Amino acid sequence: MQSNVCVVGGGIVGLSSAYFLAKTGHSVTVIERDSIGSHASGFAYGSLSPLGEAGQAEDILPELEIARMGMDIHTQFSRELFESTGIKTDHRFRPALDLTFTASEATKAKKQVEWRTDEKGYRVEWLSSEEALQVNPHISKEILGAVYTEGVADVEPYKLLLALTQACELLGVDIVHGDVSGVIRKGTTITITTQSGLRTCDNLVLAMGPWMGKTAEWLGIEVPITPLKGQIVRLNAPNVTVNCSVGWQGNYACTKPDGLLWAGTTEENVGFNDIPTINGRDQILEALNKMIPNLDDATLVQHTACLRPLPVDGKIIIGSVPNDQNIFLATGTGRKGILLGPAMGKIISQLISDQQPEVEITSFSPARFASL
Ligand SMILES: Cc1cc2nc3c(=O)[nH]c(=O)nc-3n(C[C@H](O)[C@H](O)[C@H](O)COP(=O)(O)OP(=O)(O)OC[C@H]3O[C@@H](n4cnc5c(N)ncnc54)[C@H](O)[C@@H]3O)c2cc1C
Structure with a gap:
């Protein structure tokens, strides 16, 4: 049944939800309090890998099926969004090269190769230093x-x-500016409050990234999400082209289609402070220099910081809240939201359209926090 849906949050999760809902025929309003894509979704590194990051994840992602879905949707988006808007998303397949400097890093990385090779559609192998230097x-x-x-x-x-x-x-989605400050449920109608007044809807999607903790006050349920700050620099490095994503211990660098060398990142527990810092910049440059020396003539072009929505138990949150089948939460993507966001949007659309989600999502339900 087609319904009137409000989506709170204009990041990748909220906009993807709006896109798939509108395609399915729902009447959709997105409410964003700052600008669309002005937080993590607009300033992430943009790496897409369902295999986890070498040096980061030792195990298979809990959201592997959703990540696979995300990979497919990104390929679809690169064609479909270009056809409808003329905007290129700069989606491209390029290899990743995860470096090791110590024996323990090498042992861990070789173990990751074992399970990564099981994933269909990817070629994963351990390279000697000489072989890796041939790649870049x-x-x-x-x-x-x-x-x-x-x-x-x-x-x-x-x-x-x-x-x-x-x-x-x-597709007819109404995108409006507004800071949502509460949710009122009366009968079949959901009312959300903003500074500029009230809005009603049949279904509500809360996709507020690291600010989802607020919903605890509105809905009376725990949504244990904390902000994890991350910084990125973009450099003009005229003599160095990094044609793959080079990684080491959660740091990464790659020359993007804009010609700049993007490098990151930091993980900082500093609350909702998202100001770029000199310490953050220096930490990134130090790791970059270890991975890719000889960047003496590189110059800093841009330095950004933003907040990842970090779930307390390491898993995304998606589904309706325990006491209300028409209010949906979608968040907790941590370092993987660009990859997972479009798939989460499609799943939200399937749930609201009374369709069976194409992947299993039970273990990601907000209901798991009901006893907190
Ligand atoms: C440095 C860095 C690098 C990253 N690199 C990658 C990467 O390479 N690959 C990858 O897959 N992921 C990456 N990520 C993670 C990814 O960026 C996030 O997981 C993802 O963007 C989260 O999307 P979101 O839509 O949930 O949240 P957000 O992008 O934060 O969007 C939430 C929106 O909700 C709005 N909002 C909040 N409260 C309200 C309210 N009360 N009323 C109205 N609007 C509200 C906010 O203003 C915001 O625009 C990276 C993150 C960082 C920080």
Whole structure:
């Protein structure tokens, strides 16, 4: 049944939900208090890999099926959004090269190769340092070896958000400015309060990223999400092209289609402070220099910081709230929201359209926090 849906949050999760809901025939309003894509969704690195990051995840992602779905939707988006809006999302397949400098890093990375090779559609192998240097001659000669992965991709998050926004508008989605401050449930109607007045809807999607904790006050349920700050720099490095995503211990760098060398990142527990810092910049540059030395003539072009929505138990949150089948939460994507966001949007649309989600989502339900 087609319904009137309000989506709170104009990040990748909210906009993807709006896009798929509108395509299914629902009447959709997105409410965003700042600008569309002005937080993590617009300023992420944009790496797309369902295999986890070498040096980061030791185990298979709990959201692997959703991540696979995300990979497919990104490929679909790159065509579909370009056709409808003329905006390129800069989606491309490019390899990843995860470096190791110590024996323990190498042992861990080789273990990851074992389970990563099981994933269909990817080529994953351990390379000696000589072989890795053939993939990219700019990486450090100090490495012991590297994990090479083909089949992973990236996208320019801000362009993706821009394309999604325009595609949503072409589908009739109303995108409005507003700071949502509460939710009132009366009978079959859901009312949300904003500074500029009240709005009613049949279904409500809360996709407020790291600010989802607020919903505890509105709905009387726990949504244990905390902000995890991350910073990124973009450099003009005229003599160095990094044609793959080079990674080490959660740090990464790659020359993007804009010609700039993007590098990150930090993980900082500093509440809702999202100001770029000199310490953050220096930490990134130090790791970058270890991975890719000889960047002496590189100059800093842009330095950004934003907040990841970090779930307390490491798993995304998606589904209706325990006491209300028409109010949906979608968040908790941590370092993977650009990859997972479009798939989460499609799942939200399937749930609201009374369709069976195409992947199993029970373990990601907000109901798991009911006893907190
Ligand atoms: C440095 C960095 C690098 C990253 N790199 C990658 C990567 O390479 N690959 C990847 O997959 N992921 C990456 N991520 C993670 C990804 O960016 C996030 O997981 C994702 O963007 C979260 O999307 P979201 O829509 O949930 O939240 P957000 O993008 O934060 O959007 C939430 C929106 O809700 C709005 N909002 C909040 N409260 C209200 C309210 N009360 N009323 C109205 N609006 C409200 C906010 O203004 C915001 O615009 C990275 C993150 C960081 C910080």
